Amino acid sequence: xxxxxxxxxxxxxxxxxxxxxxxLLELEENPQDDDLxxxxxxxxxxxxxxxxxxxxxxxxxxxxxxxxxxxxxxNGKLFVTRxxxxxxxxxxxxxxxxxxxxxxxxxxxxxxxxQIIAGLQALLPQSAAPVVKETKLAEQPAAQGEVCQRTFRIxxxxxxxIMLGGTNxxxxxNELRSLGQCEIVTHLDAIPPIRELVPEQCHFYWDIxxxxxxxxxxxxxxxxxxxxxCDLKIDLINDTAAITAEGDANYKNLxxxxxxxxxxxxxxxxxxxxxxxxxxxxxxxxxxxxxxxVEAALLEQxxxxxARQEKTVQETALSIRVPAxxxxxxxxxxxxxxxxxxxxxxxxxxxxxxxxxxxAEEVERLISELRDTTLTMRMLPIGSTFSKFKRLVRDLxxxxxxxxxxxxxxxxxxxDKTVIEKLNDPLVHLIRNSIDHGIExxxxxxxxxxxxxxxxxLGAVHSGDSVLVTIRDNGAGLNKEAIRxxxxxxxxxxAGAELSDKEIYNLIFAPGFSTAKAVTSVSGRGVGMDxxxxxxxxxxxxxxxxxxxxxxSVITLKIPLTLAIIETLLVRxxxxxxxxxxxxxEECIELTRADVEAAHGRNLAHVRGTLxxxxxLREQFGITGxxxxxxxxxxxxxxxxxxxxxxxDVVGEHQTVIKSLGKLYRDVQGISGATILGDGTVxxxxxxxxxxxxxxRSELQQFG
Amino acid sequence: xxxxxxxADDSASVRQMVSFTLKQNGYDVVxxxxxxxxxxxxxxxxxxxxxxxxxxxxxxxxxxxxGVRAGSLNKFIPIxxxxxxxxxxxxxxxxxxxxxxxxxxxxxxxxxxxxxKKVLG
Numbered sequence: 122x123x124x125x126x127x128x129x130x131x132x133x134x135x136x137x138x139x140x141x142x143x144x145l146l147e148l149e150e151n152p153q154d155d156d157l158x159x160x161x162x163x164x165x166x167x168x169x170x171x172x173x174x175x176x177x178x179x180x181x182x183x184x185x186x187x188x189x190x191x192x193x194x195x196n197g198k199l200f201v202t203r204x205x206x207x208x209x210x211x212x213x214x215x216x217x218x219x220x221x222x223x224x225x226x227x228x229x230x231x232x233x234x235x236q237i238i239a240g241l242q243a244l245l246p247q248s249a250a251p252v253v254k255e256t257k258l259a260e261q262p263a264a265q266g267e268v269c270q271r272t273f274r275i276x277x278x279x280x281x282x283i284m285l286g287g288t289n290x291x292x293x294x295n296e297l298r299s300l301g302q303c304e305i306v307t308h309l310d311a312i313p314p315i316r317e318l319v320p321e322q323c324h325f326y327w328d329i330x331x332x333x334x335x336x337x338x339x340x341x342x343x344x345x346x347x348x349x350x351c352d353l354k355i356d357l358i359n360d361t362a363a364i365t366a367e368g369d370a371n372y373k374n375l376x377x378x379x380x381x382x383x384x385x386x387x388x389x390x391x392x393x394x395x396x397x398x399x400x401x402x403x404x405x406x407x408x409x410x411x412x413x414x415v416e417a418a419l420l421e422q423x424x425x426x427x428a429r430q431e432k433t434v435q436e437t438a439l440s441i442r443v444p445a446x447x448x449x450x451x452x453x454x455x456x457x458x459x460x461x462x463x464x465x466x467x468x469x470x471x472x473x474x475x476x477x478x479x480x481a482e483e484v485e486r487l488i489s490e491l492r493d494t495t496l497t498m499r500m501l502p503i504g505s506t507f508s509k510f511k512r513l514v515r516d517l518x519x520x521x522x523x524x525x526x527x528x529x530x531x532x533x534x535x536x537d538k539t540v541i542e543k544l545n546d547p548l549v550h551l552i553r554n555s556i557d558h559g560i561e562x563x564x565x566x567x568x569x570x571x572x573x574x575x576x577x578x579l580g581a582v583h584s585g586d587s588v589l590v591t592i593r594d595n596g597a598g599l600n601k602e603a604i605r606x607x608x609x610x611x612x613x614x615x616a617g618a619e620l621s622d623k624e625i626y627n628l629i630f631a632p633g634f635s636t637a638k639a640v641t642s643v644s645g646r647g648v649g650m651d652x653x654x655x656x657x658x659x660x661x662x663x664x665x666x667x668x669x670x671x672x673x674s675v676i677t678l679k680i681p682l683t684l685a686i687i688e689t690l691l692v693r694x695x696x697x698x699x700x701x702x703x704x705x706x707e708e709c710i711e712l713t714r715a716d717v718e719a720a721h722g723r724n725l726a727h728v729r730g731t732l733x734x735x736x737x738l739r740e741q742f743g744i745t746g747x748x749x750x751x752x753x754x755x756x757x758x759x760x761x762x763x764x765x766x767x768x769x770d771v772v773g774e775h776q777t778v779i780k781s782l783g784k785l786y787r788d789v790q791g792i793s794g795a796t797i798l799g800d801g802t803v804x805x806x807x808x809x810x811x812x813x814x815x816x817x818r819s820e821l822q823q824f825g
Numbered sequence: 826x827x828x829x830x831x832x833a834d835d836s837a838s839v840r841q842m843v844s845f846t847l848k849q850n851g852y853d854v855v856x857x858x859x860x861x862x863x864x865x866x867x868x869x870x871x872x873x874x875x876x877x878x879x880x881x882x883x884x885x886x887x888x889x890x891x892g893v894r895a896g897s898l899n900k901f902i903p904i905x906x907x908x909x910x911x912x913x914x915x916x917x918x919x920x921x922x923x924x925x926x927x928x929x930x931x932x933x934x935x936x937x938x939x940x941x942k943k944v945l946g
Contacts, residue, residue: 125841126838126841126842126845127838129837129838129841130838132837133836133837133838160882162880163835163880163881163882166880166909167835167836167880169909170836170839170878170907170909170930170931171836171838171839171930173930173931174838174839174842174930174931174932175838175842181931284901285894285900285901285923286920286923286924286925287901287902287903287904287923287924287925287944288903288925288926288944289903289944289946291946292943292944292945292946295946296943321901345926346925346926346927346943346944349920350920572827572848572849572850572851573849574849574851576851
C-alpha cells in the first residue's frame with residue numbers, strides 16, 4: 122500500500138512542480154496577484170505536507186523553508202521581488218532534483234540547497250523568523266517503574282456550545298475511564314429552567330477523581346482538543362510513590378477538600394464545624410452546596426484513602442509463591458472437611474442437642490469461609506491463555522493467506538487453574554475453526570463489502586458462578602443449508618426433519634461432522650466440534666452457538682468457576698442417592714400415577730400448559746423396589762431445552778465435594794463423579810447432558 | 826453498520842493514505858477533492874465524521890468547516906483538520922470555525938486511527 126501511495130505522491134509532486142513554475146513565471150508579470158501567491162503557497166504546502174507523510178523528509182524540510190517565506194508574502198509582510206522569484210525558481214529545481222534522486226536519479230547537491238535556503242532567509246525581515254513549535258499529540262509517557270498510582274482531581278466544565286464543535290463530552294469521560302479507576306460525579310446545577318434551555322447546548326459539568334498509572338500529560342491529552350472550550354482543572358491530589366512505607370492511609374477531611382477546591386470558604390467551614398454534626402449532610406441541609414458537590418468530595422476522600430491503603434498492603438506483603446500441588450492438597454483437605462462438617466451437622470440434628478447444634482453451625486460458617494478462600498487461591502486470570510492465541514492467529518492466518526486480527530477482552534477474569542488448563546485445547550480448536558471456516562479470504566471479504574481484515578474476538582466475563590467465554594468472528598457465518606445437507610448425508614437427521622436454526626447449528630457438534638470441502642492442515646479432519654463439546658461438558662460447562670449469515674458467528678462457552686466443589690441438589694431413588702448440578706436445575710414438580718396414565722405411555726409431563734419430556738431415572742438405572750405413588754420431577758435446562766428427571770424424593774441442596782470415579786468406571790454413561798454424604802453414604806453425580814444423549818440414542822435405535 | 830468518514834484533501838496521495846487506513850480499520854470512506862466538492866456531497870449525504878485539509882483550492886478547509894456547521898444534515902459531526910506545525914494561527918482559526926480537533930502532518934496511520942477513535946468514541 123505504502124509503495125502505491127509513494128508512487129502517487131511522486132506523480133502529484135511532479136504536477137505540482139510544473140504548476141509552481143508556471144505560477145512563479147506569471148507572478149513575475151503580476152507581482153500583486155493574491156490568487157497566484159496563494160497558488161504558489163498551496164503547491165509548496167502540499168509538496169511539504171504529503172512529502173513528510175511518505176518519508177520524503179529531506180524534501181519536506183527544504184520545502185518548509187521556502188514555504189515560510191511565501192507565508193510572509195501571503196500575509197503581506199514581504200513583497201514579490203526579482204531576487205525572491207529567482208531563489209524560488211532555483212528552489213523548485215532543487216526539489217525536482219531531490220524527487221528524482223529518490224526515484225534512483227543522481228543525488229541532489231546539498232550545498233546548493235543550503236545556499237538557496239540561506240538566500241531566502243536573508244530576504245526575511247529579522248523578527249519574522251519563525252519559531253517552530255512542536256505541537257504533535259504527545260506520546261503517552263510510560264508509567265514510571267512498577268505500580269506508581271497517582272490520584273488526580275479533575276473538574277471539567279465544558280462551554281455550553283461544545284457540541285457545536287462536534288465534541289461529545291461523554292467520549293472524553295469514557296476515555297478517562299480507560300486510563301484508570303474513575304469516580305465521576307455529574308453536576309446538574311448549571312442547567313437552566315426548561316423554558317430557557319437550548320437543546321443543542323451542554324450545561325452538565327463533572328468532577329472526576331481518577332487513580333491512574335499515567336501522568337498528568339496523559340490526562341491533559343484527553344482534553345487536548347477542547348482545552349480552549351472548557352474550564353478544566355487537573356490537580357494531583359495523591360501520589361503513592363511519595364508516600365513513605367508507614368504510609369498514612371488517612372486523607373484530608375471533607376471540609377479541607379472543599380476549601381481546597383474553592384467550593385467553600387474557610388469561614389463557612391468553621392461555621393459548619395462548630396455545629397458538630399455530620400459535615401456533608403449539614404452542607405446540603407443549609408443549602409450551601411448541592412448534594413452532588415459533597416458527593417464528589419467524599420468520593421475523592423474515599424478513593425485516595427483506598428489508594429493509600431492498597432499501597433501499604435502492597436508494600437507489606439506482595440505475594441508468596443506456593444507450589445501448585447500444595448494448593449491442590451489444601452483444596453482436598455478442605456473438601457474432606459466439608460464432608461465431615463456435613464456429618465457433624467447431621468449428627469447434631471439427630472441428637473437434637475442445642476449446644477452441639479450451636480457448635481455445628483459455627484463450624485459450618487467457618488468452613489464455608491475457608492472453602493471460599495481456598496478456592497479463590499487457585500484462581501488465575503484467563504489472560505495467560507489468551508496471549509498464546511495471538512501467536513496462533515498470526516501464524517495460521519499467514520499460512521492460509523488471510524488477514525486476521527485477534528481482539529481480546531476480559532483477560533483479567535479469574536478461573537480455577539485446572540479449568541484454565543483444560544480450556545486450552547477446546548479454545549485452540551474453536552479459534553482454528555474461526556480462522557479456517559469463519560473468516561473469508563481478503564478478496565472474498567472485499568467483494569462482500571467488508572474490511573479485508575477479519576476480526577476474531579475472544580472475551581471472558583463473569584456471570585454468576587460461571588464464566589462466559591465467547592469466540593466471535595466477523596466472517597461468513599454458518600451455512601445452514603450445507604450443515605443440513607451434511608447431516609442428512611451422515612444420517613444424523615432425516616431429510617424432512619423440521620429444525621430450528623439453533624438445532625441446525627447444534628448439528629455441528631455431532632461426532633464425525635465436518636463441512637469443510639477440503640481437508641486443510643488447519644482443521645477439517647472430522648475430529649471436530651464434538652471433541653470440543655465433550656471437553657467443555659467434562660468441565661460441566663455448556664456450549665452455545667449463534668450465527669448470522671454474512672456477518673459472523675459467536676460461540677459462547679459457559680464454564681463453572683471451579684471443579685472441586687459445587688452446589689448440587691440431592692435426590693433419592695429407593696435407597697440410592699444422586700446429586701444434580703444446582704446451576705442446571707430450574708424447578709421441581711410432582712408426578713402422580715394419574716399424570717402418568719393420562720400421558721398414555723409417553724414420557725411427557727404437563728407443566729403450566731407446556732409439555733416437558735422426562736427421563737425416569739428409576740428405569741434408566743434399572744433400580745427395582747417399590748415405586749412411590751407420587752414421584753418428583755426435577756426439571757433441568759439441558760442444551761437450551763427443559764428436560765425432567767424423575768426421582769422418588771428431593772432431599773435438598775447439598776455442598777458437593779467432587780471425587781472422580783477412577784479408571785474402572787470411566788465408560789459409565791451419565792455419571793460424572795461421586796461424592797460422600799455426611800453419614801458416609803456415597804452419592805453419584807449425574808451428568809444431565811450425557812443422560813439425555815444416552816436416552817436420545819436408545820430412542821433412535823428403538824424407533825428411528 | 827460501519828461508520829462513514831469523509832476525507833477532503835486536494836492531495837491524491839494523502840487522500841489515498843487516509844482512505845486506505847480508515848478502510849483497513851473497518852470504516853467506510855467518502856472522498857472529496859476540495860472544499861467545494863466536500864460541501865456539495867455533505868449537503869445530501871449523512872456522514873459520521875469529516876477529516877479535512879486546510880489548504881485546498883476552490884474552498885479551503887476553514888470555509889468547509891463553517892459551511893458544514895451552518896448546514897443541517899451534518900451539523901454536529903466531529904471534524905478533524907489536517908495542519909502542519911507552522912500553522913498555529915490557522916489551527917485557532919479552524920477551532921473557532923467549528924473544528925473538533927486536529928492532526929499535525931506528517932502523521933502515521935496509527936495516529937490517525939487514535940484520533941478517529943477519540944472523537945467518534
